[in-house]
Amino acid sequence: MSDKEISKRARRGSGAMTLRDVAKLAGVAPISASRAINTPDQVSPDLLRKVQDAVNRTGYVPNRMAGGLASSRSKLIAAVVPSTLMSVFMGTIESLNSTLFDGGYQLMLGQSAYSASREELLLESIIGRRPDGIFLTGIMHSKRGRTRLLASGIPVVETWDLTPTPIDMLIGFSHADIGREVAYFLMNKGRKRFAFVTADDERAARRVSAFKLAVAEKGHPEVFVVNVGASRSLKSGRESLLTILRQAPQIDAIFCSSDLLALGVMTEARVQGISVPHSIAVMGFGDIPFVGDMVPALSTVRINGEKIGRLAAQFLIDRAEGKIVTPREIDVGFSIVERDSA
Amino acid sequence: MSDKEISKRARRGSGAMTLRDVAKLAGVAPISASRAINTPDQVSPDLLRKVQDAVNRTGYVPNRMAGGLASSRSKLIAAVVPSTLMSVFMGTIESLNSTLFDGGYQLMLGQSAYSASREELLLESIIGRRPDGIFLTGIMHSKRGRTRLLASGIPVVETWDLTPTPIDMLIGFSHADIGREVAYFLMNKGRKRFAFVTADDERAARRVSAFKLAVAEKGHPEVFVVNVGASRSLKSGRESLLTILRQAPQIDAIFCSSDLLALGVMTEARVQGISVPHSIAVMGFGDIPFVGDMVPALSTVRINGEKIGRLAAQFLIDRAEGKIVTPREIDVGFSIVERDSA
DNA sequence: TTGAAAGCGCTAACAA
DNA sequence: TTGTTAGCGCTTTCAA
Numbered sequence: 001m002s003d004k005e006i007s008k009r010a011r012r013g014s015g016a017m018t019l020r021d022v023a024k025l026a027g028v029a030p031i032s033a034s035r036a037i038n039t040p041d042q043v044s045p046d047l048l049r050k051v052q053d054a055v056n057r058t059g060y061v062p063n064r065m066a067g068g069l070a071s072s073r074s075k076l077i078a079a080v081v082p083s084t085l086m087s088v089f090m091g092t093i094e095s096l097n098s099t100l101f102d103g104g105y106q107l108m109l110g111q112s113a114y115s116a117s118r119e120e121l122l123l124e125s126i127i128g129r130r131p132d133g134i135f136l137t138g139i140m141h142s143k144r145g146r147t148r149l150l151a152s153g154i155p156v157v158e159t160w161d162l163t164p165t166p167i168d169m170l171i172g173f174s175h176a177d178i179g180r181e182v183a184y185f186l187m188n189k190g191r192k193r194f195a196f197v198t199a200d201d202e203r204a205a206r207r208v209s210a211f212k213l214a215v216a217e218k219g220h221p222e223v224f225v226v227n228v229g230a231s232r233s234l235k236s237g238r239e240s241l242l243t244i245l246r247q248a249p250q251i252d253a254i255f256c257s258s259d260l261l262a263l264g265v266m267t268e269a270r271v272q273g274i275s276v277p278h279s280i281a282v283m284g285f286g287d288i289p290f291v292g293d294m295v296p297a298l299s300t301v302r303i304n305g306e307k308i309g310r311l312a313a314q315f316l317i318d319r320a321e322g323k324i325v326t327p328r329e330i331d332v333g334f335s336i337v338e339r340d341s342a
Numbered sequence: 343m344s345d346k347e348i349s350k351r352a353r354r355g356s357g358a359m360t361l362r363d364v365a366k367l368a369g370v371a372p373i374s375a376s377r378a379i380n381t382p383d384q385v386s387p388d389l390l391r392k393v394q395d396a397v398n399r400t401g402y403v404p405n406r407m408a409g410g411l412a413s414s415r416s417k418l419i420a421a422v423v424p425s426t427l428m429s430v431f432m433g434t435i436e437s438l439n440s441t442l443f444d445g446g447y448q449l450m451l452g453q454s455a456y457s458a459s460r461e462e463l464l465l466e467s468i469i470g471r472r473p474d475g476i477f478l479t480g481i482m483h484s485k486r487g488r489t490r491l492l493a494s495g496i497p498v499v500e501t502w503d504l505t506p507t508p509i510d511m512l513i514g515f516s517h518a519d520i521g522r523e524v525a526y527f528l529m530n531k532g533r534k535r536f537a538f539v540t541a542d543d544e545r546a547a548r549r550v551s552a553f554k555l556a557v558a559e560k561g562h563p564e565v566f567v568v569n570v571g572a573s574r575s576l577k578s579g580r581e582s583l584l585t586i587l588r589q590a591p592q593i594d595a596i597f598c599s600s601d602l603l604a605l606g607v608m609t610e611a612r613v614q615g616i617s618v619p620h621s622i623a624v625m626g627f628g629d630i631p632f633v634g635d636m637v638p639a640l641s642t643v644r645i646n647g648e649k650i651g652r653l654a655a656q657f658l659i660d661r662a663e664g665k666i667v668t669p670r671e672i673d674v675g676f677s678i679v680e681r682d683s684a
Numbered sequence: 685t686t687g688a689a690a691g692c693g694c695t696a697a698c699a700a
Numbered sequence: 701t702t703g704t705t706a707g708c709g710c711t712t713t714c715a716a
Contacts, residue, residue: 012712014414014472016495018693029703034695044701059493064470065416066693069407069708072356076450084436085631090426097426097453101460106467108418109451111439118443125448128406130356151401153358234632260632267637289427290576290602295609354696360709371687376711386685408709411692 017060026054037062068130077105077316078126079135082113086232088258088286088305089137092159095309096135103317105132112137120144127152133316138203139163155319157312160303161203162331169315170329171308175203178301178334179210182255182283185336187218191253191281195224197240197261199232204257207285211255224248228261237264238271245272252280253342259284259291262298266341281342296340303334359402368396379404410472419447419658420468421477424455428574430600430628430647431479434501437651438477445659447474454479461487469494475658480545481505497661499654502645503545504673511657512671513650517545520643520676521552524597524625527678529560533595533623537566539582539603541574546599549627553597566590570603579606580613587614594622595684601626601633604640608683623684638682645676 023033028047036043036051043051054060068074077100081089097107108129110122123145126134133155140146140158149156149167157169186194194215198204212223226243228236237256241264244251256262262284269276276282276296284291284300291298311330318325365375370389378385378393385393396402410416419442423431439449450471452464465487468476475497482488482500491498491509499511528536536557540546554565568585570578579598583606586593598604604626611618618624618638626633626642633640653672660667 012414012690013692014495016472019695020693030693031695031704032702035702038695042701047702059490061466061469061494063411063472063693064467065407065411065472066708067695069405069411069710070693070695072354072695072708074407084426084432084439085429087427087429087432090429090432094426094453097451098456101452101464101467104467106471107451109439109449111436111443114440122443124403125406125443125446127403129448130358130405130407148401152403153356233635235635238635263632264635267635271637290605293575293577293580293606293609295613354706355708358709362709372709373688373711374686377686380711384685389686405709408692409711411694412709412711414692414711 016063017058019060019062022051022054022058022060025058026050072130073320074130074132075105075320076108076129076131077133077135077313078108078110078129078131079137080110080112080122080126081137083111084109087288088303089160091305092137092309092312095306096313097309099310099313100317103313105313105317105320116142123148127154130154132320133157135159135312135316140167141202155316157315159308159312162329166329168328169312169319169325171311171315171332172330173303173332173334175206176210178285179207179212180214181334181336182207182301183211183214185338186253186255186281186283186342187215187220189253189281189342192220193224193248193250193252194220195226195244195248195251195254196257197226197228197237197244197254197265198257199236199261200227200229201257204285207255207257224251232258232260234260234264234267237261237266238268239264241265241268241272245274253283254280255283255285257285259286259288259298259300262300262341263291263294266294266296266298276341283342287337292337292339299339299342300337301334302337304332307332358405359400361402361404364393364396364400364402367400368392414472415662416472416474417447417662418450418471418473419475419477419655420450420452420471420473421479422452422454422464422468423479425453426451429630430645431502433647434479434651434654437648438655439651441652441655442659445655447655447659447662458484465490469496472496474662475499477501477654477658482509483544497658499657501650501654504671508671510670511654511661511667513653513657513674514672515645515674515676517548518552520627521549521554522556523676523678524549524643525553525556527680528595528597528623528625528684529557529562531595531623531684534562535566535590535592535594536562537568537586537590537593537596538599539568539570539579539586539596539607540599541578541603542569542571543599546627549597549599566593574600574602576602576606576609579603579608580610581606583607583610583614587616595625596622597625597627599627601628601630601640601642604642604683605633605636608636608638608640619682619684625684629679634679634681641681641684642679643676644679646674649674 023030112119136158161172226240287300287302365372478500503514568582629642629644
């Protein structure tokens, strides 16, 4: 052991290679090694070679915590989803993560659907990491949450919805428009007596309201609403159809708040010998990958979730790099996918 | 502006509140504020109150990058999944994330399924964050990858599989056992002519091998294998049944490498007027939440993915806290769920 | 129980 | 183009 080492007090760190080690080995200053690694076209070929050499020989991997601390740029983006089990959002997370990764960013994932108290903690733990951006599934409604996010100064993008008062950036679509357009779509097919099967979900509730309104405006009977609570399962869809048959047997079209519920309705219809779409038309929401290949193929509402993820990543990266993002609000719209079930 | 501020050079930092600000406001030393926040039972009630007060008044959120750098403990766990779209794994990620969060850890999520070159980069970017642990979906087969992980010294847990040579910790089950047991199960039902519909997947391939072997040992005809490549869609399942009917019409049982493929097979069977399970028995793999409520209800292999996630989180946390983890390998097994389709 | 000093490993700012 | 210096915001170590 050299006396330089001995004269120092015991090292605290993790024992991993540091930039200093690399620099020493290359015979250059640490900052030069840093530049060779991070901005290679700002150094001479000679220096670059020496440093690359030292990196290869040591297996050095830069410590991004230290880099982030020094530069105030963490290269981390946080995303909040209600739950990773809700597959509608996973296409968005997939493209978000993928776009971020190509831009040199990493994704931290938080789940909010457990409880309001945990959402509060989640936000705190996210802000504590000083991410360069925050992706939110949905709109942040809680006043405290909005205040905290605003106070943190971290760029935020809210998604999967529209609001006149976004915290910062916004990429979504109008749930009210969907409710209305689906109502028109079904009424144009000659349907007159409607049911709506919905999970407890604030965005779905807005689709319901607009759907009811459009139906009422045309003078049709009131929409029969079945609320399945928190359960978004296929089974709830099956049970809902039974409820409908029992309490409102004259229904001729059912709009569901998710594809899975719609699949449940169709499954039970088959069991009960009810023809879809002849006797009852069924519409889903989400267009999860396989519903178009079922029999009958499910008619549904498609959201371009992949696009939401990609655009959100781009927004966040641009902001992190100090660019001015414009526009700051994008309506990605939706499309009604007409297949066999309606 | 006070002259204290003027005398300093321009601040570099992010401008957010720091521990120093809080300490100054509370009239204590920074380290005391730190202790009040992190280990409140090591300080006097008086100090605690003063600091809590200052925190509330400033909205201070500790900077975990700085904390992590100083303590060499990031409180970050990285997880690698092939893709967030593969819903079998999402239950595991859900419970992993949830357990980690309750332990004060955060999850970074990386997707590996894009390309080998990206997997290399992914690993590098993960190690650069100095996570306290790494969760891997599957076994790390690449020699380079294993070496890097080992060299990093970061605790690793490999999952969803077994291997005699894990990098570190291991939580999984035997794919060969599944192939064999499902073969026995179907043969016990009197089935004799088998097909296997499989996606390109190294773990599925091991189920196929064991399945073939068990069938051959009983003297039944060779298993007819349909490989659908990278496509795990329901549609591929439908096409596979058509292939089977064309090329091996005498088949009376089909084991699929995923529930979605099995659903496709069942869908096409219905279209073709083939009775399941009477003419053909169908088995899936994964037991994704809704397949038990379809008609016919899908018989399948269930993996307790939630348990894998929970145990993995516990392993990783224990190791991060310096505890000795024992055992370091867990076989969570599997169960054959007998429903209507087989 | 509290505090002073010294870093963790890196980069911004400035200088040569 | 390269280097020196001084932190980033926190925690460890050591001392009172």
